[in-house]
Amino acid sequence: MKKLLLIPLLALLIVMVSCGDDDGDSVSTNGQLSFDGETATLTHAYIEDYGENGNGSFDVDITLTSKAVDFNADNISNVSVVYLDLNTSQQNVLEAGTYTYSDGERDEFVMVDGFVAINASFDSEGNLTQGKAFDVAGGTVTVSVSSGVYSISFTLTGDNDERATGSFTGTLTPVEDN
Incomplete structure (x- = not known):
């Protein structure tokens, strides 16, 4: 099951790298991930717009990473x-607010x-x-933005009582379609 869920993530990351060398533009001023007693620094952030969901909301994905990677x-x-697969009320915009997990229909702030x-x-x-991983099955993501600098904090849970917390403050590098 993890293999099937890793495929969309890796596809997104491959698209991000194939769209150019934007890694230097997305360095965080402060980012951290804590999971199962381990802590990692988050230094890169990307945003990708997948368009309208058919109900007035828009699919905007965020990927935070600990380093630049040759995917x-x-x-x-x-x-x-x-x-994070988030949904907003504006296309290609990560809106300020709290996004709550739902395995139901896509909607604003979900x-x-x-x-x-x-x-x-x-x-x-x-x-x-190698390492530890889980698919998100619950949690919240809180976003604020000021002058193009995003502050993102999250508390995420998995099906097997996994729990990850963290935050990121910095700019988001857009992933352009080719």
Whole structure:
């Protein structure tokens, strides 16, 4: 099951890298992920717009990572990742507010999917080969923004009582469609 859920995350990350070398533009002023007694620094943040959901809300995905990664490599090593599938009322905008997890229909200020990995490595098929990871099954993400600088805090849970908390403050690098 983890393999199937890693595939969308890895696809997003491959798209981000193939769209150019934007990694230097997304350095955080402060970011941290805590999961299962381990802590990682989050230094890169990306935003990708998937358009309208058909009900007036818009699909905007956020990916926070601990380092720049060459996702075209056969293996991805020692990276921490927080992937959040959020929904807003404005296209290509991460709005300030609280996003609450729901496994139901996409709507404004709803998180419908997510993934957390700490000190993880993945093989070319997206299988976790090292580290700890879980698929989000609950939690909240709180966003504030001032002059283009985002403050994102999160408390996320998994199906097996996993819990991750953290925050990120910095800019978001857009992932452009090619």
